[in-house]
Amino acid sequence: MHRILSAPEVAQYEASLGRETVKGAVEQMLDRVRASGEEPSFETIVAGAAGELERLQQGRLQPLINATGIIVHTNLGRAPLAPEALDAIARLGRGYSNLEYDLESGGRGSRYARLAGAIGEATGAQDALVVNNGAAAVLLLLDTFAKGREVIVARSQLVEIGGGFRVPEVLERSGATLVEVGTTNRVYIEDFERALSPRTAMILRTHPSNYRIEGFTHEAGPKELVGLGRRAGVLVAEDLGTGALDSLSAYGVESERTVRDALDDGIGLVSFSGDKLLGGPQAGIIAGRAQLVARLRSNPLLRALRVDKLTLAALDATLALHRDGRERIPVYRMLAATLDQLRERARGYLAAIPQTAIVESSGYLGGGALPGHEIASIAVAVETGDADGLAADLRYGDPPIVARIEDGRMLLDLRTIAPDEDEVVIAAVRTLTLFPRS
Numbered sequence: 028m029h030r031i032l033s034a035p036e037v038a039q040y041e042a043s044l045g046r047e048t049v050k051g052a053v054e055q056m057l058d059r060v061r062a063s064g065e066e067p068s069f070e071t072i073v074a075g076a077a078g079e080l081e082r083l084q085q086g087r088l089q090p091l092i093n094a095t096g097i098i099v100h101t102n103l104g105r106a107p108l109a110p111e112a113l114d115a116i117a118r119l120g121r122g123y124s125n126l127e128y129d130l131e132s133g134g135r136g137s138r139y140a141r142l143a144g145a146i147g148e149a150t151g152a153q154d155a156l157v158v159n160n161g162a163a164a165v166l167l168l169l170d171t172f173a174k175g176r177e178v179i180v181a182r183s184q185l186v187e188i189g190g191g192f193r194v195p196e197v198l199e200r201s202g203a204t205l206v207e208v209g210t211t212n213r214v215y216i217e218d219f220e221r222a223l224s225p226r227t228a229m230i231l232r233t234h235p236s237n238y239r240i241e242g243f244t245h246e247a248g249p250k251e252l253v254g255l256g257r258r259a260g261v262l263v264a265e266d267l268g269t270g271a272l273d274s275l276s277a278y279g280v281e282s283e284r285t286v287r288d289a290l291d292d293g294i295g296l297v298s299f300s301g302d303k304l305l306g307g308p309q310a311g312i313i314a315g316r317a318q319l320v321a322r323l324r325s326n327p328l329l330r331a332l333r334v335d336k337l338t339l340a341a342l343d344a345t346l347a348l349h350r351d352g353r354e355r356i357p358v359y360r361m362l363a364a365t366l367d368q369l370r371e372r373a374r375g376y377l378a379a380i381p382q383t384a385i386v387e388s389s390g391y392l393g394g395g396a397l398p399g400h401e402i403a404s405i406a407v408a409v410e411t412g413d414a415d416g417l418a419a420d421l422r423y424g425d426p427p428i429v430a431r432i433e434d435g436r437m438l439l440d441l442r443t444i445a446p447d448e449d450e451v452v453i454a455a456v457r458t459l460t461l462f463p464r465s
């Protein structure tokens with residue numbers, strides 16, 4: 028036991044996993060050896076224990092390199108944070124802060140009020156509130172305004188977003204009754220009008236961010252819905268999800284509805300995520316008319332959905348970059364990279380790694396955000412026989428690299444690899460193609 032624990036192949040895991048975990052893994056390994064009745068060599072046991080520890084290590088939360096080309100990748104932690112946001116987290120997390128303290132009066136202050144100004148400036152909203160994530164924002168919205176009452180939603184917008192967030196289920200949990208209108212592909216303002224009843228609390232629009240219905244379609248426009256809502260005295264809210272603050276047309280992404288678009292249409296409350304196109308930390312933001320936000324703020328459920336100081340610090344710093352220095356936000360830096368720049372970097376890969384080619388690729392804005400929006404990109408294709416095996420070996424590295432398999436080839440999409448990660452990726456792929464592990 029002692030000899031195994033001091034073998035360098037095993038001992039190296041102590042720093043990251045802790046002595047007890049390493050010991051436990053070795054004990055289990057020895058138990059298995061005893062149970063098998065075989066007598067493997069010392070080296071075999073050490074190698075087996077090291078393999079087990081590597082698997083444990085892989086299971087920990089750790090940074091990795093995203094070579095998939097999907098910018099806002101829900102499974103890979105969505106938006107990477109800007110240096111300014113990370114600095115803000117460190118500055119605020121280190122000590123005490125005026126999180127709920129009013130320095131002027133020396134009395135209690137509001138955790139939520141502070142960001143409202145910055146969000147208002149970015150979106151045109153009168154007031155805003157920040158909660159834990161987009162799902163919490165929708166839950167709070169429904170709980171506040173629609174509990175025990177009816178919410179009208181177009182059938183075409185009853186979507187499931189990645190991670191099992193289904194609008195109908197959230198509606199049900201919040202004690203509201205869903206009233207579906209229209210068919211899968213077509214809905215008219217008259218459908219909404221007919222569905223109105225004395226129990227109607229809200230007309231809810233959602234942003235079908237992960238799919239598109241094409242062909243023979245018709246939608247009731249947001250302005251029409253707002254007009255109907257005004258006449259009927261019913262709140263019109265929108266779960267925008269992605270939360271683009273400005274047009275993305277400069278990056279070749281057309282027609283992504285912004286928060287400001289929704290508010291300009293007269294939508295009363297708009298909810299969106301902090302870690303999609305805003306490019307900040309996980310958060311849910313609800314922005315809109317002051318009097319409506321005030322009602323959200325007085326809902327006791329808010330206490331369970333509230334955000335912590337680190338999130339607020341990072342969000343504040345990210346919003347400041349939206350005003351002044353947007354391309355310091357990693358999501359926008361990735362969007363802004365030109366094909367020529369990506370091609371230039373790809374040449375560095377080609378020079379260093381055998382059996383590679385530069386290919387045109389299409390990346391995506393994002394899994395949970397807008398996979399419908401393709402973004403032209405450049406990838407390095409590695410033309411080895413076993414693309415899946417190579418991709419698995421890369422995931423097993425330190426840091427792990429997650430590549431994309433397309434048409435039997437492994438692609439490294441340069442749009443989501445940061446330029447300062449190129450060197451690490453090149454070294455890892457070069458080593459694996461020259462000396463395959465398996």
Ligand SMILES: *Cc1c(COP(=O)(O)O)cnc(C)c1O
Nearest residue numbers: 160161162234236267268269300
């Ligand atoms: C992403 C998304 C959500 C969920 O937001 P989270 O921040 O992941 O909780 C809800 N609605 C829409 C339309 C979304 O795109």
